[in-house]
Amino acid sequence: xxxxxxxxxxxxxxxxxxxxxxxxTAEQLxxxxxxxxxxxxxEAISEKSDSFDIAIVEGSITRDSDIPRLEKIRKTANxxxxxxxxxxxxxxxxxxxxxxxxxxxxxxxxxxxxxxxTSVARAxxxxxxxxxxxxxxxxxxxxxxxxxxxxxxGKDPDIPTYPxxxxxxxxxxxxxxxxxxxxxxxxxxxxxxxxxxxxxxYCFGCRGLVPDPNLDSMREIMNKYNMPYxxxxxxxxxxxxxxxEIFQDVQ
Amino acid sequence: xxxxINRPFFQIxxxxxxxxxxxxxxxxxxxxxxxKNKNVVFDFVKSSAEISNVYKPTILSPKKFFFPQExxxxxxxxxxxxxxxxxxxxxxxxxxxxxxxxxxxxxxEAFAESNGDANYLSKIENSVxxxxxxxxxxxxxxxxxxxxxxxxxxxxxxxxYDLGEKYIFxxxxxxGREFAIKYFGSQGSDHGAYDKFLKEKESNFGKTEGPxxxxxxxxxxxxxxxxxxxWEEEAKRCLSCGSCIMVCPTCYCFDVADELALNLxxxxxxxxxxxxMLSDFANVATGESFRKEVSNRIRHRMNRKFNFLMRKHHQxxxxxxxxxxRACLADISPKEIVEIITGEKERE
Numbered sequence: 283x284x285x286x287x288x289x290x291x292x293x294x295x296x297x298x299x300x301x302x303x304x305x306x307t308a309e310q311l312x313x314x315x316x317x318x319x320x321x322x323x324x325e326a327i328s329e330k331s332d333s334f335d336i337a338i339v340e341g342s343i344t345r346d347s348d349i350p351r352l353e354k355i356r357k358t359a360n361x362x363x364x365x366x367x368x369x370x371x372x373x374x375x376x377x378x379x380x381x382x383x384x385x386x387x388x389x390x391x392x393x394x395x396x397x398x399x400t401s402v403a404r405a406x407x408x409x410x411x412x413x414x415x416x417x418x419x420x421x422x423x424x425x426x427x428x429x430x431x432x433x434x435x436g437k438d439p440d441i442p443t444y445p446x447x448x449x450x451x452x453x454x455x456x457x458x459x460x461x462x463x464x465x466x467x468x469x470x471x472x473x474x475x476x477x478x479x480x481x482x483x484y485c486f487g488c489r490g491l492v493p494d495p496n497l498d499s500m501r502e503i504m505n506k507y508n509m510p511y512x513x514x515x516x517x518x519x520x521x522x523x524x525x526x527e528i529f530q531d532v533q
Numbered sequence: 534x535x536x537x538i539n540r541p542f543f544q545i546x547x548x549x550x551x552x553x554x555x556x557x558x559x560x561x562x563x564x565x566x567x568x569k570n571k572n573v574v575f576d577f578v579k580s581s582a583e584i585s586n587v588y589k590p591t592i593l594s595p596k597k598f599f600f601p602q603e604x605x606x607x608x609x610x611x612x613x614x615x616x617x618x619x620x621x622x623x624x625x626x627x628x629x630x631x632x633x634x635x636x637x638x639x640x641x642e643a644f645a646e647s648n649g650d651a652n653y654l655s656k657i658e659n660s661v662x663x664x665x666x667x668x669x670x671x672x673x674x675x676x677x678x679x680x681x682x683x684x685x686x687x688x689x690x691x692x693x694y695d696l697g698e699k700y701i702f703x704x705x706x707x708x709g710r711e712f713a714i715k716y717f718g719s720q721g722s723d724h725g726a727y728d729k730f731l732k733e734k735e736s737n738f739g740k741t742e743g744p745x746x747x748x749x750x751x752x753x754x755x756x757x758x759x760x761x762x763x764w765e766e767e768a769k770r771c772l773s774c775g776s777c778i779m780v781c782p783t784c785y786c787f788d789v790a791d792e793l794a795l796n797l798x799x800x801x802x803x804x805x806x807x808x809x810m811l812s813d814f815a816n817v818a819t820g821e822s823f824r825k826e827v828s829n830r831i832r833h834r835m836n837r838k839f840n841f842l843m844r845k846h847h848q849x850x851x852x853x854x855x856x857x858x859r860a861c862l863a864d865i866s867p868k869e870i871v872e873i874i875t876g877e878k879e880r881e
Contacts (some may be wrong), residue, residue: 313795431795440790444775444811451779451860452602452806454574454592459862468772468862492773494812496827499770503862 286434289322289334290365291355293341293348294375294403299366300325300340302420306427314427317434334358336433340365342375344403356410361433364406365426367419367521371490374419375403376523379532402533405524414439418474419488419521425473442472445492446485449476458484464509466517469495487521497527542727545717546699553716554581557625561661564598565627566591575629588630590671590855594782595629596640599656600806606652606789607802618801621655627663632677632854634664634688636782639846641688643785661712664689665700668730669737675855676868678741680748682852683734694730701727746877751849755840758874759832766880767870768828770863771810777857777865778808783838783850786814809834835870 290300304326306314321331337359343352356362367373378386379402387395406412416429416439429439442448446467450457458465458479467476467485471492478485491497504514518528545553557563564577565584573589575598609615629637644653667683677683685692690709693700701723704710747754778784788807793800807814810830815823824830842850851867858866872878 310795317795317797427795431793435793435797443813444808445772447772447774447776448779448808448811451592451776454569454572456570456572456592457860457862468774468776492812494773496770496772499772499863502770503772 285317285319286335287321287331287333288318288336288338288430289331289355289359290320290324290326290338290340291322291351292324293339293352293369293406294344295341295366295368297325297340299368299416299418299421302423303338303365303426305423310427314430318430332358336361336363336430338363338365339369339406342368342372342403343406343409344375344378344401345399346401347399349409352406352409361413362406362410363429363433363439364412364415364417366421367417367488367490369406370415370417371522372403372405372524373488373521374523376532377519379403379523380519403524415441417441417471417489419486422474443493444472446470446472446474446476446479446489448472449474450479453480455480459503459507462507464504464507464514464517466500468503469497469500487518491522491525491527495527542694542701542703542722542724543713543717543720544699544701544723544726545720549717549720550693550700551581551584553718554584554625554627557716561623561625563625563627564595575626584627588628588665588667588671590675590859592780592856592860594633594636594780594854594856595626596633596636596782596785598624598626599637599653599660600640600644600785600787603803603805604652605801606804608799609791609802610799611797617651619651619655621652621659624656624660625663626660628665628693629662629689630665630667630671630854631685632675632682632852633782634662634685634692635682635848635852636854637662638688639783639842639848639850639852640785642846643842661691661708662689664692666692666694666730666734668695668734670741672855674858674866676853676858677855678738678743678853679745679868679871680849680851680853681744682848682854683738694727696726696730699726701730745871746875748849751871751875752840752844754875755836761874763870763873763880764828764832767831767865768826771827771831771865772863773810773812773827773830774862775808775811776860776862778810778834779806780856780860782852782854782856783842784808809837831865835867838867839871 321334337355364370368375383400387398391398414429414433416426432439449472463484465479465484466487467479469491470485470487471489473489501514522528554563562577564575566573567576567578567583567585569576573585574591575595578584605618607615607617644650664685687705690706691702691704691713693702704713786807786809787804789804791800791802824833838851839849873880
C-alpha cells in the first residue's frame with residue numbers, strides 16, 4: 283500500500299494546532315512518518331506540493347479571497363480534515379462577527395481601512411465538504427494521531443460524542459460548580475481529558491457542542507448557580523459564537 | 534433479632550488495625566479511602582498513614598478496581614497472533630461501605646453469568662474485601678435506607694464495626710477467616726459492643742423514611758409506567774451528560790474497541806465504560822438509534838435499576854449510595870422518581 287501524501291494548510295488562525303501536531307515523541311513521529319508522507323507543511327518543511335491525498339486544514343475562512351484556495355485544496359484532496367477550533371467551529375474568530383465589518387476595519391487599520399479585507403468568519407465546512415474534524419484550542423496531539431491513523435486505515439475517525447463531564451468523573455475531579463465556578467463541560471465534546479477543569483479552570487467550550495446538547499437546561503443550571511443570563515451568553519460567545527443554535531441573529 | 538447467635542465478633546484496636554494494614558502491604562496492594570487533590574477517593578496506599586479516618590462519599594465507587602474504566606482484554610499482531618490478557622494482582626480493598634458491598638453483589642452476579650467474565654472474576658478471586666458498617670446515613674443525598682442496602686449479609690470477606698477506639702469484626706466466609714487470623718491476630722471477642730453498635734444503628738436508621746413503598750413489587754409497578762409523564766419532565770432538565778452512570782456502583786455496560794498501534798503491526802482490544810444515557814449508546818451500524826429521545830434513555834435506566842435487573846438479582850440494582858444525585862447538575866434523583874412512580878409523593 284503506497285503511503286498517503288498529507289499536506290497541511292492554514293487560514294485565519296495562530297498555527298498553534300499545527301505545532302501541536304508535531305508535539306510527538308521521536309518514536310511517535312517516526313511511526314507516523316512510516317504511515318504517511320508529509321508533502322507540504324510550512325511549519326516543518328520547505329517543500330510544497332500540488333499533489334496530496336489528505337489535506338489538513340487549520341484556520342477559519344475570514345476573507346472571500348480565501349475561498350478559491352480552499353476549493354482548490356478540496357478538489358485535490360481525497361480527504362479533508364479540519365484541525366483545531368478555528369477551522370472546525372470558527373471559535374474565537376467568530377467574535378468579530380458580532381461587530382460591523384467597517385468598524386473592525388477602522389479599528390485595526392485606522393489610516394487605511396480599505397486595505398483590510400475581511401468578511402464574516404466561517405468554518406471550513408460552511409464552504410467545502412469536510413471528512414473529519416480534530417477540534418480543540420489547541421488540539422489534543424494524541425487525538426490528531428488517532429484520527430489520522432483511523433482515516434489511513436479506512437476507519438471512522440472516532441472522536442468522542444460524549445461531553446467533558448465523562449472525563450471529569452473518570453478522573454474524580456470535584457465538579458467545578460461545587461466550587462462556585464460555571465463550566466460548559468456538560469454540553470461540550472470531550473477528548474481533551476477535561477484538562478481545564480482538572481487544572482483548576484473550567485470548560486470554555488473550545489471543542490464545540492456535543493451532537494445533541496440540552497442548551498435550555500444548561501442555561502437554566504448556570505443561572506441557578508447565580509450567573510445572570512447575559513453573562514451566560516458571553517460564556518458561550520467565546521468559542522461558540524458561530525453556533526446558530528445559540529446565536530441566531532449574528533451575521 | 535438474634536444476629537449475634539453463632540456469629541463471632543472479634544475486636545481489634547484502631548492502632549492494631551493500622552499495624553495489620555502495614556503488614557498486609559507486604560503481601561498485597563491495599564486500596565482504601567485516601568485524600569487526593571483535596572478530595573477523598575478510593576485508591577492504592579503505600580502506608581496505613583495515608584488512609585483517611587473520616588468517611589465521606591467518594592465520586593467513583595470501588596467497582597473501578599474490578600471493572601476498570603479501560604482494560605486491555607486481548608492483544609493481537611498483524612500476523613494473526615491473538616493473546617488473551619487477564620490481569621489481576623493480590624489486593625485488599627479496605628473500608629468499603631454497605632451500599633458498595635451490596636453493589637458489588639450485583640456486579641458479581643452479573644459478571645459470573647453464563648461462562649463468567651474471566652477479567653472481572655480473576656480480580657475478585659485475587660482480592661480480599663474488608664467492609665465497614667455504617668451506623669448512620671452519610672449525607673442528605675444518600676438513600677440506602679429506601680432500598681435496604683444499609684444492611685450487609687454477603688458481598689465482603691470481613692466486616693468491621695467502628696466503635697471509636699476499636700473495631701469489632703466478623704468474617705463472612707472462609708477466605709475472610711483465614712485472612713483475619715493471619716493479619717488481625719486474636720484479640721478476644723466482644724459481643725456486647727456489637728449489640729450496642731446495632732442498637733445505635735437501628736435507632737439512627739429508624740428515624741429515616743424507611744424502605745420505598747411497595748419496594749419488593751417495584752418491577753411490577755415499573756412495568757406499567759411506559760407512558761408516565763415523569764420521563765418527559767425529567768428529560769427536559771437532563772443534560773444527557775452520563776455523569777450518573779460514571780459514578781454508579783452497579784452500572785456495568787461497556788464498549789469494546791480494537792486499537793491498532795501506529796506502527797500498524799500490533800494492536801489491543803480494549804473495553805471501556807459506556808453509558809446508556811449518552812446519545813449514541815443505542816446507535817446501530819445502519820445509523821438508527823433505539824433510544825434517540827432522552828426520555829427513553831432515562832426510562833430505560835430507571836427500569837434497569839428497579840425492574841429488569843431487580844427481577845434478576847432479587848434486589849434493586851440501585852443501592853441508594855446517592856452518587857448520581859450528588860453528580861447531577863439538573864437535580865435528577867432516582868429516589869424522587871421512584872417516590873413519584875409509586876405514588877408515595879407528588880412532584881413538588
